[in-house]
Amino acid sequence: xxxxxxxxxxxxxxxxxxxxxxxxxxxxxxxxxxxxxxxxxxxxxxxxxxxxxxxxxxxxxxxxxxxxxxxxxxxxxxxxxxxxxxxxxxxxxxxxxxxxxxxxxxxxxxxxxxxxxxxxxxxxxxxxxxxxxxxxxxxxxxxxxxx
Numbered sequence: 001x002x003x004x005x006x007x008x009x010x011x012x013x014x015x016x017x018x019x020x021x022x023x024x025x026x027x028x029x030x031x032x033x034x035x036x037x038x039x040x041x042x043x044x045x046x047x048x049x050x051x052x053x054x055x056x057x058x059x060x061x062x063x064x065x066x067x068x069x070x071x072x073x074x075x076x077x078x079x080x081x082x083x084x085x086x087x088x089x090x091x092x093x094x095x096x097x098x099x100x101x102x103x104x105x106x107x108x109x110x111x112x113x114x115x116x117x118x119x120x121x122x123x124x125x126x127x128x129x130x131x132x133x134x135x136x137x138x139x140x141x142x143x144x145x146x147x
Contacts, residue, residue, distance in 0.1 A: 010086040014095070025088050025095050029077060030060040045110065045124055046081035046102030054081030063097070063114070070117045075137060080110055
């Protein structure tokens with residue numbers, strides 16, 4: 001699903017079958033107009049430098065798997081400006097969420113890999129110079145099962 005970079009939300013849902021189990025995955029990203037000091041200045045994907053500022057930003061993102069809310073760290077979405085689309089797709093061991101945004105020279109594609117209801121890694125690449133403008137984040141989680 002896609003929308004313009006204005007206030008509102010981007011959403012997608014999918015039924016995925018990673019490792020033989022059927023899962024219903026839904027993601028919603030809340031979009032707000034970037035006004036005020038909090039959203040001006042600083043560097044974000046989708047903006048040409050920090051002087052121009054973003055028109056819109058993702059202020060909140062929720063991911064649910066089989067109606068259970070997943071933990072979504074702010075680092076998954078907080079630096080993505082002017083988002084235009086979001087999509088969920090199946091992977092061999094889980095699912096991925098792809099958020100695209102920016103315009104022309106500032107266009108980016110952010111891809112997060114999820115397994116077991118947890119984000120495992122994130123890749124962001126700028127379209128203009130994908131080999132020079134990129135970021136890769138790995139997430140590690142402490143098990144909550146008493147180990």
